Amino acid sequence: MKYQCIQKLNPRAFKRRFGVRRKTFKSMVKTIKSFQKINKHSNPGAKPIIDIEKQVLVTLEYWREYRTYFHIATSWGVSESTICRIVHRIESELMQSGMFRLPGKKALLQGLSQPEVVVMDVTETPIERPKRKQQEFYSGKKKRHTLKRQLIINQETGEIICTFFGKGRCHDFALFKASGINFHPETQGLYDSGYQGINQYHSNSYTPKKKPKKGNLSILEKDYNRVLAKERIGIEHINCRLKIFKIFGDRYRNRRRRYGLRCNLLASIYNYELSLPEAKFQTPTIT
Structure with a gap:
């Protein structure tokens, strides 16, 4: 229900809610999916509890609001440790993908x-x-x-x-x-x-x-x-x-x-x- 409400947000409300535009969010999701597809053998294990779109939203919400892992976990219906792993994994994969990198x-x-x-x-x-x-x-x-x-x-x-x-x-x-x-x-x-x-x-x-x-x-x-x-x-x-x-x-x-x-x-x-x-x-x- 939470994700369905987020999808109904207009562009300006989405930017206020997560700090980025919807186009940026879609690019981040596409980058994570491409990275995991290429490196699918490096991360074996059970299927994630929530899908990639929600994982990226969780990470954006953590950056934007900086609530504790516990509070975000209760909002999404998962454990505190799951939120911590999601945030760290999404951050690392976005950097390793090379899509989001400074000129240097x-x-x-x-x-x-x-x-x-x-x-x-x-x-x-x-x-x-x-x-x-x-x-x-x-x-x-x-x-x-x-x-x-x-x-x-x-x-x-x-x-x-x-x-x-x-x-x-x-x-x-x-x-x-x-x-x-x-x-x-x-x-x-x-x-x-x-x-x-x-x-x-x-x-x-x-x-x-x-x-x-x-x-x-x-x-x-x-x-x-x-x-x-x-x-x-x-x-x-x-x-x-x-x-x-x-x-x-x-x-x-x-x-x-x-x-x-x-x-x-x-x-x-x-x-x-x-x-x-x-x-x-x-x-x-x-x-």
Whole structure:
């Protein structure tokens, strides 16, 4: 009965309910079926309790609402352990299929096809207090334990190019240096004030002007910072769109080793939806 009600949802309601469009959902189901058909001998065992369509919906519901496995299990009439296995299997198979995959940092150095302007930013996801090495995860900015996620996007298309992850104590600039990312010399980079000094690694970079000690910024410098902020606003919108999935918007309760896989997977799904005909990414225009 639950699945029958879901099928009657209009496109906008389906997007609100699961965080993705119905076309994306159908592509995910098709990808899982194709992957399991090719690798049918690698997963022997009894027939699943619920079919592939429902398994994908369960996974989307888990990402979107981030309820506990127990609460989702009672909604679908299965056991808590079954929901856990379904979510992990669907996530792994979607990544292994290659259908949902980011371009990667090599796309930043592909000659004529490299992006003209990239924007890089770091956002933080709160986590539960670790039992060990708590100081490594404590963020002085957020005043709590967090995991950091670095995104690099193509400013023109809004596509997420690559990601990198670190602990809450790691500074944004230190996280960039640890990622080992290199930009093409002709690519312009737009960054926030956390990347002061990046000109030593990429000369074609732009960061906000900092207010001097016991001084003030000039009118020209203030205008420059305002224009740069408008050009960078696109990546803030993307972070907001990813955080509609409560698994990133709320406190992350799962094991940290799977955090990167889920970030890359949801970023790839975002890119896929961006490629759909009705999807549009509008970059801010400076007048």
